[in-house]
Amino acid sequence: MKTAAAILGAVVSLVACYALGISWRDLQDGKLPDRDTLVAAVTGERVNSTPVSARQIFKDAYSKITKSYYGPIDQKKLKYAGMQGLLAALGDPHTLFLEPTMAREFALETGGNFVGVGARLDDHALGAVLVVVFPDGPARKAGLKKGDVITAVDGKSSAGKKVEDLVKVIRGKEGTPVRITIVRKGTPKPIVFTVRRAQVITPTVDANLVPGTKIGYLGVRQFSQPTTEQFDEALNMLQRKGMKGLIVDVRNNGGGLLETAVEMLSRFVEDKVVVKMRMRDGREEAARSFFGYKRNYNFPIVVLMNGDSASASEIFAGVLSDYKVATLIGEHSYGKASVQNVYGLIDGSSAKVTIARYFIPSGRDISRKVDEDGVYVSGGLEPDVLVKYRPLTPYKDELYVPSDTQLAKAVELIQKKTGK
Amino acid sequence: MAGLLASKDPQTGGYQIAEDSFFAELTNLLKKEYVDPIEDETKLATGAIRGMVSSLGDVHSFYMDKEEFAAYTRAGKGELEGIGADLALRLESPQVKAIKTTRVEEGETTPAMNQDARNIPVVTVTAVAPGSPAAKAGVQPGDWIESVNGHVVISPKFIRELNGLRQKAADGKLSAQQLFELNQQFQDKVRGSIMPWKGKEKLVMGTSGKVTVSLNRNGSVYTREIEKGVTSLPALAEQPDGLVLRFQPGVSSKLGKAVAGKEKLTIDLRNSGVGSYDEMKKCLAILAPDGVYGSITTQKKGSAPKSLSVKGGNAKPPKMTLIVDKSTRGPAEVFALALSSRGFATLKGEKMGGVREVVEVVSLPDGSGYTLVTGTYETALGKGKS
Numbered sequence: 001m002k003t004a005a006a007i008l009g010a011v012v013s014l015v016a017c018y019a020l021g022i023s024w025r026d027l028q029d030g031k032l033p034d035r036d037t038l039v040a041a042v043t044g045e046r047v048n049s050t051p052v053s054a055r056q057i058f059k060d061a062y063s064k065i066t067k068s069y070y071g072p073i074d075q076k077k078l079k080y081a082g083m084q085g086l087l088a089a090l091g092d093p094h095t096l097f098l099e100p101t102m103a104r105e106f107a108l109e110t111g112g113n114f115v116g117v118g119a120r121l122d123d124h125a126l127g128a129v130l131v132v133v134f135p136d137g138p139a140r141k142a143g144l145k146k147g148d149v150i151t152a153v154d155g156k157s158s159a160g161k162k163v164e165d166l167v168k169v170i171r172g173k174e175g176t177p178v179r180i181t182i183v184r185k186g187t188p189k190p191i192v193f194t195v196r197r198a199q200v201i202t203p204t205v206d207a208n209l210v211p212g213t214k215i216g217y218l219g220v221r222q223f224s225q226p227t228t229e230q231f232d233e234a235l236n237m238l239q240r241k242g243m244k245g246l247i248v249d250v251r252n253n254g255g256g257l258l259e260t261a262v263e264m265l266s267r268f269v270e271d272k273v274v275v276k277m278r279m280r281d282g283r284e285e286a287a288r289s290f291f292g293y294k295r296n297y298n299f300p301i302v303v304l305m306n307g308d309s310a311s312a313s314e315i316f317a318g319v320l321s322d323y324k325v326a327t328l329i330g331e332h333s334y335g336k337a338s339v340q341n342v343y344g345l346i347d348g349s350s351a352k353v354t355i356a357r358y359f360i361p362s363g364r365d366i367s368r369k370v371d372e373d374g375v376y377v378s379g380g381l382e383p384d385v386l387v388k389y390r391p392l393t394p395y396k397d398e399l400y401v402p403s404d405t406q407l408a409k410a411v412e413l414i415q416k417k418t419g420k
Numbered sequence: 421m422a423g424l425l426a427s428k429d430p431q432t433g434g435y436q437i438a439e440d441s442f443f444a445e446l447t448n449l450l451k452k453e454y455v456d457p458i459e460d461e462t463k464l465a466t467g468a469i470r471g472m473v474s475s476l477g478d479v480h481s482f483y484m485d486k487e488e489f490a491a492y493t494r495a496g497k498g499e500l501e502g503i504g505a506d507l508a509l510r511l512e513s514p515q516v517k518a519i520k521t522t523r524v525e526e527g528e529t530t531p532a533m534n535q536d537a538r539n540i541p542v543v544t545v546t547a548v549a550p551g552s553p554a555a556k557a558g559v560q561p562g563d564w565i566e567s568v569n570g571h572v573v574i575s576p577k578f579i580r581e582l583n584g585l586r587q588k589a590a591d592g593k594l595s596a597q598q599l600f601e602l603n604q605q606f607q608d609k610v611r612g613s614i615m616p617w618k619g620k621e622k623l624v625m626g627t628s629g630k631v632t633v634s635l636n637r638n639g640s641v642y643t644r645e646i647e648k649g650v651t652s653l654p655a656l657a658e659q660p661d662g663l664v665l666r667f668q669p670g671v672s673s674k675l676g677k678a679v680a681g682k683e684k685l686t687i688d689l690r691n692s693g694v695g696s697y698d699e700m701k702k703c704l705a706i707l708a709p710d711g712v713y714g715s716i717t718t719q720k721k722g723s724a725p726k727s728l729s730v731k732g733g734n735a736k737p738p739k740m741t742l743i744v745d746k747s748t749r750g751p752a753e754v755f756a757l758a759l760s761s762r763g764f765a766t767l768k769g770e771k772m773g774g775v776r777e778v779v780e781v782v783s784l785p786d787g788s789g790y791t792l793v794t795g796t797y798e799t800a801l802g803k804g805k806s
């Protein structure tokens with residue numbers, strides 16, 4: 001009798017366990033289900049269920065849209081749109097989802113091997129002006145000259161378009177032709193040049209004295225690997241010419257390598273903290289400028305920046321400002337003080353995710369904040385002297401001549417300080 | 421990546437990831453790698469939903485965040501906030517898909533600037549509640565919004581203007597100085613301009629504060645400063661013109677009493693506002709006999725239309741006259757077409773709004789929500805007569 005009761009008891013408890021979702025195997029392994037699961041089993045509720053419910057919320061909506069929407073649904077497109085929305089919900093313009101086509105394009109862009117025509121473009125109402133034509137590039141070979149203004153690319157008008165967009169169309173596969181229409185001073189009609197694209201090594205720095213002064217102008221377009229060397233050469237050249245003031249222009253410079261920025265900063269500040277990085281787990285790392293590269297500048301230094309100066313440009317400008325080495329003139333910078341990693345997914349899409357933030361020595365957080373439509377709300381490095389960009393009248397189409405309000409202010413400030 | 425459930429895509433041969441695995445994988449990636457702690461996963465889910473609904477490119481299917489959705493729900497109950505007008509995003513050509521992407525690109529350029537003007541919806545006044553701040557300011561249905569508080573609301577006209585400036589620059593007849601001034605004009609116009617749904621938001625939300633609006637009526641623009649407030653639209657009201665009927669929650673339970681014993685009935689369906697499709701069907705059953713009143717079609721391949729039918733209806737329907745105009749849209753328009761197409765009512769007034777989409781309203785756990793078009797109404801005779 002006792003045995004029967006015992007067996008019955010055992011069976012009942014086993015059945016009860018099974019009914020509660022606890023398996024025989026669990027009990028055999030000596031694992032007792034955790035309290036949450038037990039409570040859940042009994043009450044029918046899920047304790048600690050937040051992670052599941054966010055996923056469920058999404059899944060339900062996906063299901064409903066696919067089933068109930070009155071139009072045809074492209075499931076792949078819907079999923080990608082969902083993932084874009086997911087990453088966009090963080091309000092961080094640099095954390096985003098790239099579907100496979102865009103992921104491939106992004107990888108190409110950041111790969112650094114550019115095939116183009118060998119020229120540097122700057123903004124112009126008609127499209128872009130060629131401020132530099134690389135001496136060994138395809139553009140030079142085809143007959144394009146510094147100062148030419150691009151009005152169309154492959155027959156499409158470039159008026160009102162941003163330089164980055166034009167650059168995208170001008171770049172392309174090696175060996176392929178691109179038709180560039182320009183207007184040139186002294187030539188009544190626009191000229192069309194057919195240029196064959198080739199590999200180009202970009203000069204990232206251009207420098208000269210501002211005509212009629214001893215003020216050195218040093219434009220830094222990118223912070224690439226060869227930039228430090230090019231920067232040093234430019235400084236040497238300007239010093240040989242007897243410069244008595246320096247304007248470093250990082251307007252429209254979207255950034256680049258942090259190491260390059262640190263190297264270049266070492267020419268101005270010695271063995272000082274130049275940037276602090278705060279990682280995800282709260283850990284902080286600091287980068288210091290090097291010994292032995294600092295030069296003596298016995299004259300005022302100005303850094304020009306604008307809304308498209310980002311990342312390494314902001315660190316460069318911010319550090320020189322924090323250590324009172326230079327005056328910042330222009331408009332607030334972009335506000336990208338973060339570093340991202342790109343994670344690839346099996347289907348070829350990628351997620352670009354911010355993994356750390358940079359802080360300049362003063363510790364200010366300059367990171368950019370946007371609303372859910374991506375419109376700028378706040379962020380960026382504030383200039384010491386705010387000057388909105390406006391072309392000066394009469395507009396002079398010549399390089400290094402102060403043809404805009406920001407450059408003019410920089411020259412004015414230096415001249416005031418040096419009493420010249 | 422480990423743990424990702426994927427299957428091969430039959431078309432491209434690449435992998436395809438199941439949607440909830442995708443969600444889980446990206447959420448876990450963020451929790452592990454993102455620079456800030458992820459405290460609210462629900463925000464990620466609703467963000468994803470916003471993205472999905474936007475991708476439909478449909479002006480009648482849209483996501484609303486918590487505040488917007490609350491205002492929308494209150495409007496559905498007859499409490500209009502803001503300037504007290506119904507605003508809708510209307511495409512110039514109904515065949516074209518609207519753009520409403522969550523912007524994921526970096527930089528200042530708004531994708532809208534490079535769009536075809538036809539892809540941009542126009543923020544149009546579809547109804548003005550009687551006694552509302554908008555009514556007092558003289559706003560009329562058909563007016564559309566050009567700017568709010570000095571911010572240009574992006575519209576086809578605006579895009580065409582920008583394209584015009586671009587063209588002028590490309591013509592090559594201007595001097596360099598003029599070109600730069602033109603470019604500056606261009607930049608100034610673009611800066612501070614807002615997307616259509618943002619413009620609408622500013623006018624339909626909030627119960628106090630002034631807002632300056634520029635409206636376009638048949639090509640001429642006028643500006644008004646309007647004080648926001650709360651305007652009530654009753655669901656049921658006896659007026660000299662007729663019985664005002666709005667398909668707000670619960671109106672069907674009051675309708676029976678209001679029309680009891682009447683052999684002839686005039687119903688005013690103007691300024692119908694946001695209405696509930698389900699409530700409208702109930703009202704239909706109170707006034708009309710059993711039968712089929714049209715069909716709901718979808719654009720999905722292989723799906724058969726569902727019929728709009730009445731069961732347990734009114735065996736002795738009154739003879740009805742329905743007063744309509746362009747502010748009659750959605751469930752009210754369907755109601756009018758259903759009754760008139762079967763001969764139970766005659767329509768009096770003007771052409772209706774032309775919106776016969778059946779819309780489902782979905783609320784989400786965090787208080788936000790979205791609308792989803794589930795079908796289009798057609799009378800038994802084919803396309804509805806208006």
